[in-house]
Every structure is written in structure tokens, then in C-alpha cells.
Amino acid sequence: MSTNTEKFEFTTENLKRYQDYLNRYDDVESALLPTLHLAQEQSGWLADHVVAYISGLMNIPVIKIKEVISFYDMFYDVPVGKNIIQVCTNITCSMYGGREIYQGLLKHYNTEYLRPTHDNRFSFQKMECLGACEMAPCMRVNNDYYGPINLQSAISKIEEHQ
Ligand code: FES
Structure with a gap:
């Protein structure tokens, strides 16, 4: 199980995918949903340290990202099965x-x-x-x-x- 002290960063391949998302949208916030999907795909669920990484990467406040995560059924802020x-x-x-x-x-x-x-x-x-x-x-x-x-x-x- 992940803890908040664990580190997370996108793999080189996923960083490239993230850059592709940014190129597709006019503003960085519009790329948040696909970026969260990508992070969840890589880490299994969206632990606090994953959210902190995304927040730093996209310059979007943690609280705003957490609101998005809690709004959508498809994002998990607790560990889930495979x-x-x-x-x-x-x-x-x-x-x-x-x-x-x-x-x-x-x-x-x-x-x-x-x-x-x-x-x-x-x-x-x-x-x-x-x-x-x-x-x-x-x-x-x-x-x-x-x-x-x-x-x-x-x-x-x-x-x-x-
Ligand atoms: S009520 Fe629509 S899929 Fe179940």
C-alpha cells in the first residue's frame, strides 16, 4: 500500500503522453482529466503523493485536483484491486x-x-x-x-x- 512519503513521477513514456495532452488543449486545466487517468493507470490509484506530483507538474492546486477526483466515479483516492x-x-x-x-x-x-x-x-x-x-x-x-x-x-x- 502506498503512503504519502512515497515518490511518484511519470515514466519517460508517460511524460511524453502528458506533453501530447498539453499540445491538444488551449489551457493546462483542460488536460487534467486525461492526465489523472494516466497517473492512475501508472500508479493504480491516486494517492496523496501522486496528486502532489500532478499539482506540481501542472501548477494546479491540490485542493482543486482532489475536487475533480471526488467528483468522478472513475478516479480512486483509495487503493483498489487490479x-x-x-x-x-x-x-x-x-x-x-x-x-x-x-x-x-x-x-x-x-x-x-x-x-x-x-x-x-x-x-x-x-x-x-x-x-x-x-x-x-x-x-x-x-x-x-x-x-x-x-x-x-x-x-x-x-x-x-x-
Ligand atoms: S440502469 Fe442503465 S445501465 Fe443500468
């Missing part, structure tokens, strides 16, 4: 059992909201609409959508991910 499983519990998916599937997954993997499983493979997150209501009930594993799912088919799909 694979993120998002289960939709909004109205359409819930009518077809989305909430029960989410609770069933937490029970099956003996975990709770976002807490990594003991092997660090997974973190689970209940979500408002994933934008795939036609697949209800549905989930997203990293960038892939699955649905309609039930508890067993969800576990089978999740287990395909290391």
Missing part, C-alpha cells in the same frame, strides 16, 4: 436484480465497496446507470461491458480476469 468491477444498481438494472447481483458479488468475494479482494485481483463498485440499459442487468469489468448477467454468469466473467 480489476475494477462496476455493477449497475440504477432503476432499470435493479428491476432485473442488479442490486442483488452486486450484494451477491460482495458476499462471494468477501469484500465491500471498493475494498480490494484478499488477492488484490478485484474491487467492486456499485454504479448509477452505466449507459447500457439495454443490457440490464449489466456490469463493466475494466473497459468491457457484460449483460444481461446473473450472479453465476457475472462470477464466471469476472474469473476470466487475472
Whole structure:
């Protein structure tokens, strides 16, 4: 687990990607979202020392960056597992059992909201609409959508991910 005393800096390749983002936008703040994605991709989650690095790099106050992180579901300010499983519990998916599937997954993997499983493979997150209501009930594993799912088919799909 990372602590605030740990160091973080972009790899040479990611610094180049960051420069590409800057070239794409008129102002540095517009590049913040892709830059946070990049930092999270490299470090797994956005610990305080990662945020401090981004703040220094972009000259954006830490508090402003933290506001952005807390606003978006896709950024994590706590350690998460290697694979993120998002289960939709909004109205359409819930009518077809989305909430029960989410609770069933937490029970099956003996975990709770976002807490990594003991092997660090997974973190689970209940979500408002994933934008795939036609697949209800549905989930997203990293960038892939699955649905309609039930508890067993969800576990089978999740287990395909290391
Ligand atoms: S309500 Fe579940 S994807 Fe829209």
C-alpha cells in the first residue's frame, strides 16, 4: 500500500503522453482529466503523493485536483484491486436484480465497496446507470461491458480476469 512519503513521477513514456495532452488543449486545466487517468493507470490509484506530483507538474492546486477526483466515479483516492468491477444498481438494472447481483458479488468475494479482494485481483463498485440499459442487468469489468448477467454468469466473467 502506498503512503504519502512515497515518490511518484511519470515514466519517460508517460511524460511524453502528458506533453501530447498539453499540445491538444488551449489551457493546462483542460488536460487534467486525461492526465489523472494516466497517473492512475501508472500508479493504480491516486494517492496523496501522486496528486502532489500532478499539482506540481501542472501548477494546479491540490485542493482543486482532489475536487475533480471526488467528483468522478472513475478516479480512486483509495487503493483498489487490479480489476475494477462496476455493477449497475440504477432503476432499470435493479428491476432485473442488479442490486442483488452486486450484494451477491460482495458476499462471494468477501469484500465491500471498493475494498480490494484478499488477492488484490478485484474491487467492486456499485454504479448509477452505466449507459447500457439495454443490457440490464449489466456490469463493466475494466473497459468491457457484460449483460444481461446473473450472479453465476457475472462470477464466471469476472474469473476470466487475472
Ligand atoms: S440502469 Fe443500468 S445501465 Fe442503465
